[in-house]
Amino acid sequence: METRAVVIEEYGHADQLKESQITLPELGEHQVLVKVKATSVNPIDWKLREGYLAQMMPWDFPITLGWDVAGEIVEVGSEVKDWHIGQEVFARPETTRFGTYADYTIVDDHLLAKKPDSISFEEAAAVPLAGLTAYQALFTHGKLKAGEKVLIHAGAGGVGIYAIQLAKNAGATVITTASKKNHELLKELGADQVIDYHTTDFSEVLEDIDLVFDTMGGDVQKDSFKVLNSDGRLISIVGAPDEELAKNVAVAESIWLQPDGKQLQEIADLMTEGKVKSIVGHTYPLTAEGVTEAHELSATHHAKGKIVLVNE
Numbered sequence: 001m002e003t004r005a006v007v008i009e010e011y012g013h014a015d016q017l018k019e020s021q022i023t024l025p026e027l028g029e030h031q032v033l034v035k036v037k038a039t040s041v042n043p044i045d046w047k048l049r050e051g052y053l054a055q056m057m058p059w060d061f062p063i064t065l066g067w068d069v070a071g072e073i074v075e076v077g078s079e080v081k082d083w084h085i086g087q088e089v090f091a092r093p094e095t096t097r098f099g100t101y102a103d104y105t106i107v108d109d110h111l112l113a114k115k116p117d118s119i120s121f122e123e124a125a126a127v128p129l130a131g132l133t134a135y136q137a138l139f140t141h142g143k144l145k146a147g148e149k150v151l152i153h154a155g156a157g158g159v160g161i162y163a164i165q166l167a168k169n170a171g172a173t174v175i176t177t178a179s180k181k182n183h184e185l186l187k188e189l190g191a192d193q194v195i196d197y198h199t200t201d202f203s204e205v206l207e208d209i210d211l212v213f214d215t216m217g218g219d220v221q222k223d224s225f226k227v228l229n230s231d232g233r234l235i236s237i238v239g240a241p242d243e244e245l246a247k248n249v250a251v252a253e254s255i256w257l258q259p260d261g262k263q264l265q266e267i268a269d270l271m272t273e274g275k276v277k278s279i280v281g282h283t284y285p286l287t288a289e290g291v292t293e294a295h296e297l298s299a300t301h302h303a304k305g306k307i308v309l310v311n312e
């Protein structure tokens with residue numbers, strides 16, 4: 001079927017973003033078609049647009065960016081058993097060139113989760129990629145347990161806001177870094193200690209940390225090894241840890257998010273219980289102009305919480 005989408009026809013700056021009619025692939029037996037009510041911007045969107053991921057994802061153009069969706073199921077494949085037309089869902093779909101900056105998008109049925117009734121489509125669209133990344137870094141790879149101390153870098157970012165809440169809910173002591181203007185918010189979300197990275201070097205004031213969640217890389221990642229205890233773990237979502245430094249701790253690895261409907265449903269259930277919420281710091285319309293502004297903001301590295309694109 002045909003759908004309106006915001007696409008790129010070659011790699012480049014935000015001015016490459018264009019509205020276009022594209023033809024979606026045929027719906028697979030285990031796939032559903034979702035009418036997109038909202039999607040969100042993640043740094044991968046503009047990194048891919050710029051061409052930084054061209055080797056890893058050697059796709060044909062046009063490429064529809066965006067890998068978060070909240071919306072309503074409008075068609076189901078012949079083997080889909082657990083989902084039906086009219087259901088409100090959200091997902092982190094497979095990473096293909098048919099992304100979610102579109103009126104309609106295709107999602108594999110095992111990647112879907114039910115949108116909690118208590119949250120809006122905007123709040124739901126903010127979750128999947130960032131929330132699943134936080135979940136997998138902390139628990140699947142970081143093995144965070146109650147009573148442990150976790151340092152979450154960039155707590156005010158898209159991933160950080162979910163990581164703080166998930167870690168707190170798991171019974172950990174949560175330490176995070178952010179600009180002063182975001183401290184109050186992060187404490188409300190559950191942070192026990194917030195360090196202003198502009199004025200304080202975290203590696204001089206922290207010690208005996210069990211887990212570092214590295215969302216920054218570079219010197220922040222290197223300095224993080226100084227604060228870990230000997231059984232400590234460092235999980236990065238931005239770059240492979242230095243091999244020499246990694247020898248001094250139990251675990252140091254760089255991970256890549258795996259889409260997962262069951263884990264997303266766990267986060268959805270926590271949202272229903274009021275234990276996790278989205279912080280939608282910025283919204284833009286799902287138009288070429290709206291996406292352009294949203295990408296420019298995301299690329300500043302100082303967006304507050306999540307940037308959501310609303311399909312009005």
Ligand SMILES: NC(=O)c1ccc[n+]([C@@H]2O[C@H](COP(=O)([O-])OP(=O)(O)OC[C@H]3O[C@@H](n4cnc5c(N)ncnc54)[C@H](OP(=O)(O)O)[C@@H]3O)[C@@H](O)[C@H]2O)c1
Nearest residue numbers: 043133154156157158159178179237255256257301302303
């Ligand atoms: N491997 C994967 O699967 C995966 C998945 C998701 C994301 N990622 C990557 O992870 C990174 C973070 O993603 P995101 O969505 O959270 O990004 P984001 O929303 O763009 O992060 C923005 C936040 O970073 C904070 N920040 C900037 N510089 C900082 C510093 N030096 N120390 C502490 N905080 C700082 C800002 O806080 P203030 O405004 O308070 O300064 C801002 O709130 C990106 O590079 C992204 O590509 C990787």
